[in-house]
Amino acid sequence: MSDDTPSYGFDTLQIHAGARPDPATGARQTPIYQSTAYVFRDADHAAALFNLQEVGYIYSRLTNPTVAVLQERIATLEGGVGAVCCSSGHAAQIMALFPLMQPGCNVVVSTRLYGGTVTQFSQTIKRFGWSAKFVDFDDLDAVKAAIDDDTRAVFGEAIANPGGYIMDVRAIADIADAAGIPLIIDNTTATPYLCRPIEHGATLVVHSTTKYMTGNGTVTGGCVVDSGKFDWMASDKFPSLSQPEPAYHGLKFAETFGPLAFTFHGIAVGLRDLGMTMNPQGAHYTLMGIETLSLRMERHVENAEKIAKWLEADDRVDFVTYAGLESSPYYSRIKDVCPKGAGALFTFAVKGGYEACIKLVDSLEIFSHVANLGDTRSLIIHSASTTHRQLTPEQQEAAGAAPNVVRVSIGTEDADDLIADLDQALAKATA
Known part of the structure; x- marks a missing residue:
């Protein structure tokens, strides 16, 4: 050029x-x-x-x-x-x-x-x-x-x-x-x-x-x-x-x-x-x-916003950390720091703690349980037992990776399919 x-x-x-x-x-x-x-x-x-x-x-x-x-x-x-x-x-x-x-x-x-x-x-x-x-x-x-x-x-x-x-x-x-x-x-x-x-x-x-x-x-x-x-x-x-x-x-x-x-x-x-x-x-x-980065990020953000709102309203979930939610203390920073959206990575806490998180991860069908993020596929991991397991409990808490929390990287699939997958997995995890 x-x-x-x-x-x-x-x-x-x-x-x-x-x-x-x-x-x-x-x-x-x-x-x-x-x-x-x-x-x-x-x-x-x-x-x-x-x-x-x-x-x-x-x-x-x-x-x-x-x-x-x-x-x-x-x-x-x-x-x-x-x-x-x-x-x-x-x-x-x-x-x-x-x-x-x-x-x-x-x-x-x-x-x-x-x-x-x-x-x-x-x-x-x-x-x-x-x-x-x-x-x-x-x-x-x-x-x-x-x-x-x-x-x-x-x-x-x-x-x-x-x-x-x-x-x-x-x-x-x-x-x-x-x-x-x-x-x-x-x-x-x-x-x-x-x-x-x-x-x-x-x-x-x-x-x-x-x-x-x-x-x-x-x-x-x-x-x-x-x-x-x-x-x-x-x-x-x-x-x-x-x-x-x-x-x-x-x-x-x-x-x-x-x-x-x-x-x-x-x-x-x-x-x-x-x-x-x-x-x-x-x-x-x-x-x-990179040739499709903007197209993918738009879909990542669109899906993440929809799924985070659904999770926040679910009684089986204690909290959701997505900054794109109006309830987030970081919501006000979006327009200045990330004007096109808050990304597609966040955590949510499952009622039932550590064991419920493990059951959730094992029960999902569309979400892949992998130590990665940013894929077109939706991914999930229980950070406290994997990516953050080497940290002390205090460090895990400070990093946002407490034992009752799972991290999701929302992909570009159909958002309704992802919600249905989370719904059935949460039902098994919190039964």
């Missing part, structure tokens, strides 16, 4: 951004470039690529033409200047933190996060010498108080997994800006169709492209989108970006690449050394999925 692609609408960009007919064959669909390495024109060309003096393809751990199209498409949809795709959503989180953190540094994170993220931040990153401070992001004073001289980022989810709680991205972004540190937003559950965190002040956006971006449960993948708006040279907190890089003869990423500093570092250092590479076939599946 031409240089003025941002003037196009979302539905056009989700199909065309980053993609051009293949110059060799004229193929209209982006080819799968299943190649490990790429031939250099000559020795000078090779040297220029390795010195970061020229952009091109060297080795598929770093760059691949199919993956490059996906990176440009996601960056365009999110309103960023660049993106780096990688092997999974968890890989994207480490890739986002890697240029920012040093041993002894910390990240302030929301208590309302996917259970695997809580574990990654509370346990695994300690092995890098990093630490995380968990804070209720609805308590803005607590967020401010948690930031100290060693804090290098703030991290939260636009629509939190599992409860579907909507974060006040702008309020948290203002706190991060005042502290001179970046805000990282996991936008997996919302997608750029429902929420564009960069427009609300986020510095970086991460995705598990495994979920709604691909939309069909076929491949894993992750992505880090760079807003290009953060001044990495404003302080000495981010030496990986502002100070000379020994591996590139003293090159300073922020000085050399300006708004694209984080993106280039993610490829030239992050993928080079961490090796969390997305494979080209996975990128191809995700590109095809």
Whole structure:
């Protein structure tokens, strides 16, 4: 597409951004470039690529033409200047933190996060010498108080997994800006169709492209989108970006690449050394999925609203956390943060507690019992016994994954069929 692609609408960009007919064959669909390495024109060309003096393809751990199209498409949809795709959503989180953190540094994170993220931040990153401070992001004073001289980022989810709680991205972004540190937003559950965190002040956006971006449960993948708006040279907190890089003869990423500093570092250092590479076939599946993202999200939201209202009115259900319900404390945030809808992920509490939840999950016929979300198929899981089982009871409660709660990811099937399936399963679970 031409240089003025941002003037196009979302539905056009989700199909065309980053993609051009293949110059060799004229193929209209982006080819799968299943190649490990790429031939250099000559020795000078090779040297220029390795010195970061020229952009091109060297080795598929770093760059691949199919993956490059996906990176440009996601960056365009999110309103960023660049993106780096990688092997999974968890890989994207480490890739986002890697240029920012040093041993002894910390990240302030929301208590309302996917259970695997809580574990990654509370346990695994300690092995890098990093630490995380968990804070209720609805308590803005607590967020401010948690930031100290060693804090290098703030991290939260636009629509939190599992409860579907909507974060006040702008309020948290203002706190991060005042502290001179970046805000990282996991936008997996919302997608750029429902929420564009960069427009609300986020510095970086991460995705598990495994979920709604691909939309069909076929491949894993992750992505880090760079807003290009953060001044990495404003302080000495981010030496990986502002100070000379020994591996590139003293090159300073922020000085050399300006708004694209984080993106280039993610490829030239992050993928080079961490090796969390997305494979080209996975990128191809995700590109095809994104072509229908807006259509799918509209149906996901429509179904979720109908089913959440039905559940809320059912006597066998204690409560429903869907932010699209007027009873939700997060309902007022929808028009500002997610104007096209509150997503399709939420939880509900079953009367009868833990055992009733297990019976419910085992009795469903259309809903699939899987550890995933964002599929065209409707999915369910009992988080306390699966995705969040490694957490303490207090952490489960804070994350919205108490023992009496199940998480649903509403798909694009007929909503009445889904309601009938829930009805018969609830009857068995609460008999």
